[in-house]
Structures are given as structure tokens and as C-alpha cells.
Amino acid sequence: MKILVCMKQVPQKDAPLKLNESATWVREDVGYEVNEPDAYALEEALRQKEKNGGEVVVITAGPARAQQVLREALAKGADRAIHLEDDRFVTLDAFNIARAFAEAIKDEAFDLILTGLQSDDFGYAQTGVLLAELKGWAHATIIMHIEGKDGGIRVKRELESGFFQFVDMPLPSVLTIQSGINKLRYATLIGIKQAKNKPLRKVSFDEVASALRPNQLTIERLYVPKKTKQTEVIQGSAQDVAKKLVAKLRDEMRVL
Amino acid sequence: MAETILVVVEQREGKLNRVSFETLAGAQALAKQTGWTVEAAVVGSNLAAVAAEVAKTAIAKVYAIEGPALAQYTPDGFVASLKTFIEANKPRLVLLPHTYQVRDFAPKLAASFGAVLVSDAVGAKFEGGKLQFTRLMFQGKFSADVSVASDGPLFASFQTGAYRGDQVEAGESPVEFVAAATGEIRTKPEAPFQEAKQAVDLSQAEIIVSVGRGIKEQKNIEMAKTLADALGGEIAASRPICDAGWLPMERQVGSSGQTVSPKLYLALGISGAIQHIVGMKGSRNIIAINKDAEAPIFEIADVAVVGNLFEIVPALTEEIKKAKA
Structure with a gap:
């Protein structure tokens, strides 16, 4: 099975984010990491390949820094990588990112495309579904299990409130992967060495520009969310904090 | 028109x-x-x-x-x-x-x-x-x-x-x-099911002590459990903790887990991703302890403690035991 995994580099979870001057995006000078659900999507692709054979290709769109995500994926066992490299990819809306990916892989024949279920930055949760629409393929979202069945696949979708559902699907398909579908592996030292010699294709903005449309969603302004609640801040040594909290628990919240 | x-x-x-x-x-x-x-x-x-x-x-x-x-x-x-x-x-x-x-x-x-x-x-x-x-x-x-x-x-x-x-x-x-006009339907869904009957109904809990990534290691879960026991409450967690297997999935609060509204929700090392917030923002009182002053959980907390939970939680447990004695 030939599998493409769409991955994204996002600011680290605990990175102290600051707004840029126009307050339309965050400043770039923070640490980055792989979007967590995408790491699970990669792991699932590697496991499918180990079980059924085939090839795992990883793709990302973003500035030069985003190459780190692809290098890590190659070190973990992906066979090759595609990097749509340009700063302008950062603020494209989900439909345009899907268009850019579709254009970049138009000469390839994948059986399965995996993405994480959503990104930690935009949180649109749409790129995978839109890619399926552009390719004319079936899709399923928030997937917790994948197995082969009768030339197609059988997947387990997570529903809300602890419910699940099995769905039989044809190939090729697009699946968006939920965090926790598997246990992530670490890259081995030998994997990191081998990654240096694996192919990484760079795609420029111009190469996919003809497939793009004007962004429909524009961020007019970013700001710290308005507080809806009065929050009392408690400070001091651990002992002080503990005493103050107990007073609150006893006298105000009445749970002691 | x-x-x-x-x-x-x-x-x-x-x-x-x-x-x-x-x-x-x-x-x-x-x-x-x-x-x-x-x-x-x-x-x-x-x-x-x-x-x-x-x-x-x-x-x-x-x-x-x-x-x-x-x-x-x-x-x-x-x-x-x-x-x-x-x-x-x-x-x-x-x-x-x-x-x-x-x-x-x-x-x-x-x-x-x-x-x-x-x-x-x-x-x-x-x-x-x-x-x-x-x-x-x-x-x-x-x-x-x-x-x-x-x-x-x-x-x-x-x-x-x-x-x-x-x-x-x-x-x-x-x-x-x-x-309805329906064309070709390519996927074949089966009936939704629940993995296992949920043994823990967190929605009925009056007090919940919930842990997030900030708990750092599996062995630290015990510290949070001790606090929950001292308070007479249930232990719960955000999704990453359950994904890691540190607590069972049935203890998960959030959009893919349970929705809770206890009298007290004590969040330890939970940053407050949207998927978690939607599952607990109806709580009567929210106390959040987190080392990151910018953590979104503080936006909805009644009481915010910016500090080291590994020092505060044991001290708090002791104070609660004293108060209850």
C-alpha cells in the first residue's frame, strides 16, 4: 500500500506566543514541533507498511523550518518526503492547503492519504476532508483503527461520548487520524543516519500557485480571548497557597 | 426576496x-x-x-x-x-x-x-x-x-x-x-457501539481532580490520586494522559470523553485546550494549578494558581487532611 501522510509544524504546546505587529499572526521566534495528531497519522502509516508492505511518503507545507518535521518522519521510517517550501503557505486557508497538496501529488498514485484530525494552530479540522473532495475519494474522520478488508479497508471512527463505529470503505481513501490510535515510536540512531540519504523533494509556491484560489477566510485580528469570568490569582509559597486554597474550599466553595 | x-x-x-x-x-x-x-x-x-x-x-x-x-x-x-x-x-x-x-x-x-x-x-x-x-x-x-x-x-x-x-x-x-436526492454512497457504516459500559460516571461526581500533561510522568498520577482521595473526589484527566495509558479512557473529560459539571473541578497541569474545556466549563468552581501563566485554563478558572504543582499538591493534600481531621 502506498500511503501519503500530511504533516504540519506548529508552535510548541507551551511556547510563549506573541502577536505580530499587525496582530494578524503570531511572531515566528518560538520553538516548533510536529502537530501531535499528525505524529499519530505517521505512526499508523508506518505500522500499515510494516504489516502490508508498500511505501510511506510524508508531505508538509511551510517555511524552511518545517523541514524538521519531514526529517523526523524520515528518521522514524518514512521512505521519502515532499516539502512545499514557502512562508506564504503558513496563512493559506484549509481549502488552499488541500489544493496545494493535491497539485503537488498529481502525478502520484496513493492508495491512502492520512492526516491528523486537526492542527493545534488553526484548528480548522478540514484539510483531509477537502483533499478527499478534490481527489474525488471517499473519506472518514477521527479514526482509531485501520485494517484491510476485501480489497478495501475497515476503519473505526470515534463518535462522541465514548461511542465508536466501524465503517467499510473503498481504496483510495482519505482518513483523518485521532491522537492515541497507537503508541508513538522514537527515531533510532540508525534511522536518523539513514534519513540523511532519503529523497526530499522541494516544491516551490510557483509550482502550485495555478491551483490556488484567493483565500476565503481572512484573519482580521488576533487577540487574547476576553475573560468571561472573574479569576482570583493566588500566589505565595506552596504552604501559603495550600492554606489559602483550603480556606476557599471550606468557606466559599463549601466542599470540605 | x-x-x-x-x-x-x-x-x-x-x-x-x-x-x-x-x-x-x-x-x-x-x-x-x-x-x-x-x-x-x-x-x-x-x-x-x-x-x-x-x-x-x-x-x-x-x-x-x-x-x-x-x-x-x-x-x-x-x-x-x-x-x-x-x-x-x-x-x-x-x-x-x-x-x-x-x-x-x-x-x-x-x-x-x-x-x-x-x-x-x-x-x-x-x-x-x-x-x-x-x-x-x-x-x-x-x-x-x-x-x-x-x-x-x-x-x-x-x-x-x-x-x-x-x-x-x-x-x-x-x-x-x-x-432526498442521494447519489452513490461509497462507505458502509455499521451501528455505533460503546467500547465497554462506562464503570465511572464522572458526570455524577461532586468533586473532580483532573490531571493534564503538566503531571509529566506516570508515577506522579499517584500524587493527584492522593489529593482526590483527601477531597473525597474522583480522579480524571485530559486526553493526552489517557492516550498514554496513565489513566483509563473512561476517566477522560472533554469532547471525546465525559462532560462534567461538579461543584469543584481542580485542574492540575491542564493547559486548557478547547477539546478539554467543552467537557468541564460547566463546573461550579474551577481551580487551576499550572506553571504557565498564559495557559488558557486560567481564562475560565475561578481561582488561578501559577506555580509548581509538585510542591503545591502535597502541601494542599496535607492542609485538607488537617482541615478534615
């Missing part, structure tokens, strides 16, 4: 998802600003009861889009039937609740009109003839005002809790049954 807002409500096996009322309330609020008309549509089979329930609101019309192929949800079936309906009825704006089902089909539905869904919005306003939506970004650290450019219908989904379902304006509206 006046413009229309179409609310696509959600049902499963003939039962209306209550979150639909929140979207209807949001549509009514927008209608007041725009002067547009609100209509609703529900998709499935045997929808008489669901449609009648939706019809008890102050909207212009309820459409029940029915077909035997829609008895079970599939993205192909729902998109094809809604696409045909929207092409015929030409609403200006289509609103949906941001449920797992909507996440599955709404991007595809919007794309079939060349549009991008404004997903997971927490608010909307109409200013200077333009619609603007508010979304949370960067895991809730920032709000974003987002404008949409599109000639055709606009599509947006509202996050759970964005509007209050109990504030939907009651009324009476006519129901019209529409025969």
Missing part, C-alpha cells in the same frame, strides 16, 4: 442532538442583526418526531429531508441530499453545530459550493453588511476575528457552548417533508 439562514440540525436514530438548539439560538441572534429569515433542515429517515421538536421554535420553516438511504449517516448521502436542497433553496448562510458528524461532512458540503467552512466558531456578528466570525486558535490561546469572502452560500459551524440552547426563542413553525 429576503436572505435566509439555514440551520442544519443533528439527529441520530430519531433523537435530536440538543446542541442543535444552541445553533438555532445563534441563528436567531444573527437574524436579529441581519433581518434575515431562519429556517432549519434535518436529514435522515423517519423524521416526523424530530422535525416536530425543531418546529417548536420561532423560525420560518423546518425541512425534513428524508430518504431510505439516509437511515444511517454517511458523508456521501448527507452531502448529496443537502447539496441538492441548498442549490434549490439558496440560503445565504448555512449554520451547523460543530459535532463530530458535522466535522465529517460539512467541509465537503461547503467545498461542493467552492466555499470554505468557518469551522468551530464561538460567535458571529454582522457589521457594515459583512459577516464576521470569532474562532479560537492556537489551542485557545488567541481569539481570531475571521471574515469570509464568498459569492455563494457561506458555511459555519458553532462550537458547543457558543450559544445557549435554553435561550432559543420558542414558537411554532411549519414542517415540510422533502424527498
Whole structure:
């Protein structure tokens, strides 16, 4: 099975984010990491390949820094990588990112495309579904299990409130992967060495520009969310904090 | 002709998802600003009861889009039937609740009109003839005002809790049954099931001590459990902790786990991603302990402690034991 995994580099979870001057995006000078659900999507692709054979290709769109995500994926066992490299990819809306990916892989024949279920930055949760629409393929979202069945696949979708559902699907398909579908592996030292010699294709903005449309969603302004609640801040040594909290628990919240 | 807002409500096996009322309330609020008309549509089979329930609101019309192929949800079936309906009825704006089902089909539905869904919005306003939506970004650290450019219908989904379902304006509206146009359906779904009967019903707990990534290691869970025991409460966690297997999945609070509203929710090392917040923001009192002063959890906390939980939690446990002795 030939599998493409769409991955994204996002600011680290605990990175102290600051707004840029126009307050339309965050400043770039923070640490980055792989979007967590995408790491699970990669792991699932590697496991499918180990079980059924085939090839795992990883793709990302973003500035030069985003190459780190692809290098890590190659070190973990992906066979090759595609990097749509340009700063302008950062603020494209989900439909345009899907268009850019579709254009970049138009000469390839994948059986399965995996993405994480959503990104930690935009949180649109749409790129995978839109890619399926552009390719004319079936899709399923928030997937917790994948197995082969009768030339197609059988997947387990997570529903809300602890419910699940099995769905039989044809190939090729697009699946968006939920965090926790598997246990992530670490890259081995030998994997990191081998990654240096694996192919990484760079795609420029111009190469996919003809497939793009004007962004429909524009961020007019970013700001710290308005507080809806009065929050009392408690400070001091651990002992002080503990005493103050107990007073609150006893006298105000009445749970002691 | 006046413009229309179409609310696509959600049902499963003939039962209306209550979150639909929140979207209807949001549509009514927008209608007041725009002067547009609100209509609703529900998709499935045997929808008489669901449609009648939706019809008890102050909207212009309820459409029940029915077909035997829609008895079970599939993205192909729902998109094809809604696409045909929207092409015929030409609403200006289509609103949906941001449920797992909507996440599955709404991007595809919007794309079939060349549009991008404004997903997971927490608010909307109409200013200077333009619609603007508010979304949370960067895991809730920032709000974003987002404008949409599109000639055709606009599509947006509202996050759970964005509007209050109990504030939907009651009324009476006519129901019209529409025969659905469904094309080829490529996926074959089976019936939804629960993995195991949930042994722990966190929704009934009065006190919950919940742990997040900030707990760092599995062995530190014990410290949080000791605090929960001292308080006479239940232990719970955000998703990453359950994904790692440090606590069972049935202890998970959030959109994919349980929704809770205890008297006290004590969040230890939980940053407050949206998916977690929607599961616990109804708690009467929220105390959050986190080393990161910028953590979004503090936005909804009644009491915020910025500090080292590994020092505070043992001290707090001791103080509680003393107070209870």
C-alpha cells in the first residue's frame, strides 16, 4: 500500500506566543514541533507498511523550518518526503492547503492519504476532508483503527461520548487520524543516519500557485480571548497557597 | 426576496442532538442583526418526531429531508441530499453545530459550493453588511476575528457552548417533508457501539481532580490520586494522559470523553485546550494549578494558581487532611 501522510509544524504546546505587529499572526521566534495528531497519522502509516508492505511518503507545507518535521518522519521510517517550501503557505486557508497538496501529488498514485484530525494552530479540522473532495475519494474522520478488508479497508471512527463505529470503505481513501490510535515510536540512531540519504523533494509556491484560489477566510485580528469570568490569582509559597486554597474550599466553595 | 439562514440540525436514530438548539439560538441572534429569515433542515429517515421538536421554535420553516438511504449517516448521502436542497433553496448562510458528524461532512458540503467552512466558531456578528466570525486558535490561546469572502452560500459551524440552547426563542413553525436526492454512497457504516459500559460516571461526581500533561510522568498520577482521595473526589484527566495509558479512557473529560459539571473541578497541569474545556466549563468552581501563566485554563478558572504543582499538591493534600481531621 502506498500511503501519503500530511504533516504540519506548529508552535510548541507551551511556547510563549506573541502577536505580530499587525496582530494578524503570531511572531515566528518560538520553538516548533510536529502537530501531535499528525505524529499519530505517521505512526499508523508506518505500522500499515510494516504489516502490508508498500511505501510511506510524508508531505508538509511551510517555511524552511518545517523541514524538521519531514526529517523526523524520515528518521522514524518514512521512505521519502515532499516539502512545499514557502512562508506564504503558513496563512493559506484549509481549502488552499488541500489544493496545494493535491497539485503537488498529481502525478502520484496513493492508495491512502492520512492526516491528523486537526492542527493545534488553526484548528480548522478540514484539510483531509477537502483533499478527499478534490481527489474525488471517499473519506472518514477521527479514526482509531485501520485494517484491510476485501480489497478495501475497515476503519473505526470515534463518535462522541465514548461511542465508536466501524465503517467499510473503498481504496483510495482519505482518513483523518485521532491522537492515541497507537503508541508513538522514537527515531533510532540508525534511522536518523539513514534519513540523511532519503529523497526530499522541494516544491516551490510557483509550482502550485495555478491551483490556488484567493483565500476565503481572512484573519482580521488576533487577540487574547476576553475573560468571561472573574479569576482570583493566588500566589505565595506552596504552604501559603495550600492554606489559602483550603480556606476557599471550606468557606466559599463549601466542599470540605 | 429576503436572505435566509439555514440551520442544519443533528439527529441520530430519531433523537435530536440538543446542541442543535444552541445553533438555532445563534441563528436567531444573527437574524436579529441581519433581518434575515431562519429556517432549519434535518436529514435522515423517519423524521416526523424530530422535525416536530425543531418546529417548536420561532423560525420560518423546518425541512425534513428524508430518504431510505439516509437511515444511517454517511458523508456521501448527507452531502448529496443537502447539496441538492441548498442549490434549490439558496440560503445565504448555512449554520451547523460543530459535532463530530458535522466535522465529517460539512467541509465537503461547503467545498461542493467552492466555499470554505468557518469551522468551530464561538460567535458571529454582522457589521457594515459583512459577516464576521470569532474562532479560537492556537489551542485557545488567541481569539481570531475571521471574515469570509464568498459569492455563494457561506458555511459555519458553532462550537458547543457558543450559544445557549435554553435561550432559543420558542414558537411554532411549519414542517415540510422533502424527498432526498442521494447519489452513490461509497462507505458502509455499521451501528455505533460503546467500547465497554462506562464503570465511572464522572458526570455524577461532586468533586473532580483532573490531571493534564503538566503531571509529566506516570508515577506522579499517584500524587493527584492522593489529593482526590483527601477531597473525597474522583480522579480524571485530559486526553493526552489517557492516550498514554496513565489513566483509563473512561476517566477522560472533554469532547471525546465525559462532560462534567461538579461543584469543584481542580485542574492540575491542564493547559486548557478547547477539546478539554467543552467537557468541564460547566463546573461550579474551577481551580487551576499550572506553571504557565498564559495557559488558557486560567481564562475560565475561578481561582488561578501559577506555580509548581509538585510542591503545591502535597502541601494542599496535607492542609485538607488537617482541615478534615
